[in-house]
Amino acid sequence: AERLVVVGASLAGLRAVEAARKAGFTGAITLVGSEQHLPYDRPPLSKAYLDSLDPGVRPEAPVFRTESYLRDELAVELRLGAAATVLDTGSRVVWVGDREVPYDLAVVATGAIARTLPGTAGLKGVYTLRTIDDAVAVRAALEDGARAVVVGAGFIGSEVASAARKRGLDVTVVESLPTPLVRAVGELMGEACTSLHRVNGTDLRCGVAVAEIRGEGKVEQVVLSDGSAVDADLVVVGVGATPATEWLDGSGVSLDNGVVCDATLSTGVSGVYAAGDVARWHNPLFDRAMRLEHWTSAAEQAAAAVRNALDPASAKPYQTVPYFWSDWYDSRIQFVGVPQAEEVRVVDGDVAGGRCVALYRDGDRLIGALTINGQSVIMKYRTLITKRTHWRDALEFAESRRAA
Ligand code: FAD
Numbered sequence: 001a002e003r004l005v006v007v008g009a010s011l012a013g014l015r016a017v018e019a020a021r022k023a024g025f026t027g028a029i030t031l032v033g034s035e036q037h038l039p040y041d042r043p044p045l046s047k048a049y050l051d052s053l054d055p056g057v058r059p060e061a062p063v064f065r066t067e068s069y070l071r072d073e074l075a076v077e078l079r080l081g082a083a084a085t086v087l088d089t090g091s092r093v094v095w096v097g098d099r100e101v102p103y104d105l106a107v108v109a110t111g112a113i114a115r116t117l118p119g120t121a122g123l124k125g126v127y128t129l130r131t132i133d134d135a136v137a138v139r140a141a142l143e144d145g146a147r148a149v150v151v152g153a154g155f156i157g158s159e160v161a162s163a164a165r166k167r168g169l170d171v172t173v174v175e176s177l178p179t180p181l182v183r184a185v186g187e188l189m190g191e192a193c194t195s196l197h198r199v200n201g202t203d204l205r206c207g208v209a210v211a212e213i214r215g216e217g218k219v220e221q222v223v224l225s226d227g228s229a230v231d232a233d234l235v236v237v238g239v240g241a242t243p244a245t246e247w248l249d250g251s252g253v254s255l256d257n258g259v260v261c262d263a264t265l266s267t268g269v270s271g272v273y274a275a276g277d278v279a280r281w282h283n284p285l286f287d288r289a290m291r292l293e294h295w296t297s298a299a300e301q302a303a304a305a306v307r308n309a310l311d312p313a314s315a316k317p318y319q320t321v322p323y324f325w326s327d328w329y330d331s332r333i334q335f336v337g338v339p340q341a342e343e344v345r346v347v348d349g350d351v352a353g354g355r356c357v358a359l360y361r362d363g364d365r366l367i368g369a370l371t372i373n374g375q376s377v378i379m380k381y382r383t384l385i386t387k388r389t390h391w392r393d394a395l396e397f398a399e400s401r402r403a404a
Pocket of ligand 1: 112244276
């Protein structure tokens with residue numbers, strides 16, 4: 001292979017490029033990104049970037065690598081500020097604007113796009129948070145005295161609520177499901193997340209949806225499905241993300257809530273691989289297809305996809321125990337594994353006390369673990385899950401930790 005084209009210039013795209021050079025690939029690399037910016041890190045956007053209170057200090061964009069490093073050290077041709085519009089797998093070209101970029105190997109790393117609420121287009125004061133430009137706008141809107149409504153108590157919505165509370169703003173979070181993070185951690189631990197919001201003075205309203213966002217040109221009020229209304233100066237919508245696959249329609253690459261890949265991250269279309277938030281691949285460790293929106297797997301998948309693309313004869317499956325973290329107020333929530341459990345058991349600390357460890361069981365296997373402020377132990381459970389540890393042994397391990 002002589003020409004590698006990586007589409008999507010964020011975490012996965014950058015890691016794909018770095019892995020190619022590390023593996024000794026000396027051919028041409030083109031990195032195509034629709035944002036103007038160099039690849040940057042997203043997790044700080046809803047954390048440190050929003051938290052910083054000094055209005056005179058504009059926080060730095062969390063860029064991973066300088067332009068000269070990418071150009072000179074990695075010998076990458078950057079094509080930023082232009083989206084790929086077509087993947088022509090027959091003639092092996094990616095269309096970027098009106099230019100054709102030929103490839104031998106292509107890595108799709110176009111990530112995901114924030115979902116919006118219908119009927120809010122053009123209404124000022126309504127934001128989503130996915131890009132650095134979004135974060136700049138949200139940060140500017142979190143001004144003194146602003147009343148904030150956050151729609152969706154997932155990671156991003158809850159982190160925005162935390163940042164707004166740290167600034168002393170009145171915050172209402174509207175969540176249509178029974179608890180925050182219910183899809184990610186299940187209902188019992190969702191309750192623990194509920195109490196993090198409540199003790200920090202956030203008005204969390206679960207089981208109710210947004211019926212209407214009212215305002216003349218600018219948001220004024222959010223009307224909920226139970227008939228209540230909340231006055232708002234800004235609304236941040238955190239209702240999930242959709243994989244950015246529209247540009248692949250008609251390419252022959254199979255799409256189903258993401259780019260469908262096998263365990264080696266190959267799309268099955270010759271020379272085309274995918275990684276990161278856009279990829280739905282078969283994770284052998286849990287024997288199921290997954291599409292994760294987590295930092296760690298996005299970075300790892302990109303490296304794995306490129307290694308497999310460069311040497312398909314010895315392609316290795318990518319398997320992982322999903323891992324994410326999220327910072328709420330002064331607490332760190334971490335989760336490893338999958339939450340579809342028959343039983344969730346708190347094995348250390350207590351939910352109301354702001355520090356706990358909970359384990360997730362499916363059959364007789366440990367499949368997940370959640371900690372709130374349990375940084376030192378979470379990766380140990382990740383290892384146990386990787387080893388397909390028996391539930392009984394996991395409980396014994398928890399007991400020994402508690403005793404220590
Ligand atoms: P993305 O980062 O989505 O990047 C995809 C890039 O491709 C984008 O720049 C996009 O503009 C570009 N693109 C899209 N379509 C095209 C096209 N047609 N042509 C060219 N370019 C295109 N994860 C955690 O584990 N922990 C956290 O605490 C955490 N916090 C987060 C906070 C925020 C605010 C956000 C937004 C995400 C957070 N995440 C977190 C998730 C993590 O950032 C993502 O998993 C990671 O960014 C995925 O990287 P990616 O490269 O696959 O996709």
